[in-house]
Amino acid sequence: GAGVSQSPSNKVTEKGKDVELRCDPISGHTALYWYRQSLGQGLEFLIYFQGNSAPDKSGLPSDRFSAERTGGSVSTLTIQRTQQEDSAVYLCASSLVTGAQHFGDGTRLSIL
Amino acid sequence: AQKITQTQPGMFVQEKEAVTLDCTYDTSDQSYGLFWYKQPSSGEMIFLIYQGSYDEQNATEGRYSLNFQKARKSANLVISASQLGDSAMYFCAMREGRGGNNRKLIWGLGTSLAVNP
Numbered sequence: 001g002a003g004v005s006q007s008p009s010n011k012v013t014e015k016g017k018d019v020e021l022r023c024d025p026i027s028g029h030t031a032l033y034w035y036r037q038s039l040g041q042g043l044e045f046l047i048y049f050q051g052n053s054a055p056d057k058s059g060l061p062s063d064r065f066s067a068e069r070t071g072g073s074v075s076t077l078t079i080q081r082t083q084q085e086d087s088a089v090y091l092c093a094s095s096l097v098t099g100a101q102h103f104g105d106g107t108r109l110s111i112l
Numbered sequence: 113a114q115k116i117t118q119t120q121p122g123m124f125v126q127e128k129e130a131v132t133l134d135c136t137y138d139t140s141d142q143s144y145g146l147f148w149y150k151q152p153s154s155g156e157m158i159f160l161i162y163q164g165s166y167d168e169q170n171a172t173e174g175r176y177s178l179n180f181q182k183a184r185k186s187a188n189l190v191i192s193a194s195q196l197g198d199s200a201m202y203f204c205a206m207r208e209g210r211g212g213n214n215r216k217l218i219w220g221l222g223t224s225l226a227v228n229p
Contacts, residue, residue: 033216033217042221044219045217059216103149103158106157
């Protein structure tokens with residue numbers, strides 16, 4: 001597709017379970033970002049990948065959060081031992097080295 | 113510290129009128145970029161307009177223009193001839209630096225715009 005694709009669009013899981021969120025960026029975009037948006041809030045930066053450089057993980061809220069980007073394309077955000085405060089919309093964006101970030105539709109994560 | 117402030121939690125505008133959404137920023141960097149995004153109720157984040165700190169002209173994209181006042185550290189979004197489809201949340205964001213690996217965006221809390229028919 002032409003845009004950033006995220007899956008699943010919705011995820012409901014029980015507290016304590018692990019979840020994986022997937023992001024497929026726009027073809028040719030070397031930069032990939034993960035953000036979190038809680039209800040009624042702005043976006044909170046989580047992690048950023050640029051080409052083969054070491055990712056900027058400075059926004060990950062705890063060691064339960066991790067992300068990888070395989071082959072410079074698809075990325076997976078993993079949350080281990082989920083907590084209720086992890087409930088949010090997780091947004092992925094991609095960009096060229098310069099230019100605007102283009103966002104996917106997000107994954108709405110609900111922790112019961 | 114980097115910070116984006118949007119002081120208007122909610123705004124109303126009459127259809128076909130112009131509206132200005134405020135954004136002020138705080139940075140110690142000389143090189144930075146400012147972005148506006150629109151988020152309709154459907155949730156997608158849509159890029160609207162970009163202004164670089166060294167750009168001498170105010171950015172314009174169709175009905176959107178950015179009133180960039182560098183000395184005041186403000187980057188207000190002006191929407192001309194409002195349409196019902198403009199009803200959405202609007203976010204201002206900032207990226208510091210023109211190069212390097214730190215390209216994350218710092219976001220404001222947004223302004224909810226409602227366009228009345």
